[in-house]
Amino acid sequence: MRMFDFLSKLAKHGEVFTIEDAYKLTNIEKHYLRKLLYRLEKRGAIERIERGKYIIIPLHGEKGKYTLHEFIIGSFLVEPCAIAYWSALNHYGLTEQIPTTVFVQTISWKKKQEINVFGVRYRIVRVKEDKFFGIRREWIEETQINITDKEKTVIDCLDKPQYCGGIIEVAKALKNDEFDKDKLIDYAKNIGNSGVTRRLGYLCDLLSISIAIPEVNTKNYLYLDPTMPHKGSKNSKWRLTINLNKKILGELE
Numbered sequence: 001m002r003m004f005d006f007l008s009k010l011a012k013h014g015e016v017f018t019i020e021d022a023y024k025l026t027n028i029e030k031h032y033l034r035k036l037l038y039r040l041e042k043r044g045a046i047e048r049i050e051r052g053k054y055i056i057i058p059l060h061g062e063k064g065k066y067t068l069h070e071f072i073i074g075s076f077l078v079e080p081c082a083i084a085y086w087s088a089l090n091h092y093g094l095t096e097q098i099p100t101t102v103f104v105q106t107i108s109w110k111k112k113q114e115i116n117v118f119g120v121r122y123r124i125v126r127v128k129e130d131k132f133f134g135i136r137r138e139w140i141e142e143t144q145i146n147i148t149d150k151e152k153t154v155i156d157c158l159d160k161p162q163y164c165g166g167i168i169e170v171a172k173a174l175k176n177d178e179f180d181k182d183k184l185i186d187y188a189k190n191i192g193n194s195g196v197t198r199r200l201g202y203l204c205d206l207l208s209i210s211i212a213i214p215e216v217n218t219k220n221y222l223y224l225d226p227t228m229p230h231k232g233s234k235n236s237k238w239r240l241t242i243n244l245n246k247k248i249l250g251e252l253e
Helices: 003-013 019-026 030-043 070-075 085-091 150-159 167-176 181-190 194-206 246-252
Strands: 016-018 046-050 053-056 081-083 101-106 114-117 120-126 135-140 143-148 233-235 240-242
Touching: 003 019, 003 030, 003 053, 016 019, 019 030, 030 046, 046 114, 070 081, 070 085, 070 101, 070 120, 070 143, 081 085, 085 101, 085 143, 085 150, 085 167, 143 150, 150 167, 150 181, 150 194, 167 194, 181 194, 194 240
Parallel strands: 081 143, 101 120
Antiparallel strands: 016 053, 046 053, 081 101, 114 120, 135 143, 233 240
16 A cells, blocks of 8 residues: 555545554554554654654644644543543633643553653543543534533532642632533532532632532541641631631632
């Protein structure tokens, strides 16, 4: 098969492909297929993302300079997956911060949790299967990707604040946007972490957001923000240690 025909077949499949995709589409014997991919990479027609995964470089592109949207590449690193946490917050305009890492949520195991592709850092966050919900499909350029919806993004960030820049970013998101409150409550219950409900309840009280979050029935205290120093005042209603600068919290009210 001529290289042009080979690339044309792959391009119809999409801008990214695996060796398995190429084999299924062309039925070329795998030993020869690997040699063909090696030659195409040397010629600058394709570029490897990671082992066995490639992008097609268009005619106007140049190897080493051409890339795809980081969400497309992130979605190609593990299956199944969804763009999540700080990346999703930024996508929805819920934070003014621009994360330097693309966060990808999955239920699958991957040997490397941090990957650098074309100068962009990706963080693969593995969660239990019952936490993998609240996902929508969205077009990025000409490719559909999975991304957590706005409500699930907030809940995920309350569950793992270390992947969103801390609780303060969640507070800003809640303050500056309208959410489906029923979804927030349902997602908080389904995530299986009482800390999420407590943090959500506290922030909604702080921001005067009217929402029917059931109070917790426990004696133990958790930190409002596990990423911050472990000291602060106690909030008995939500059983939280408020370990964030009160001046910053006050500015949100």
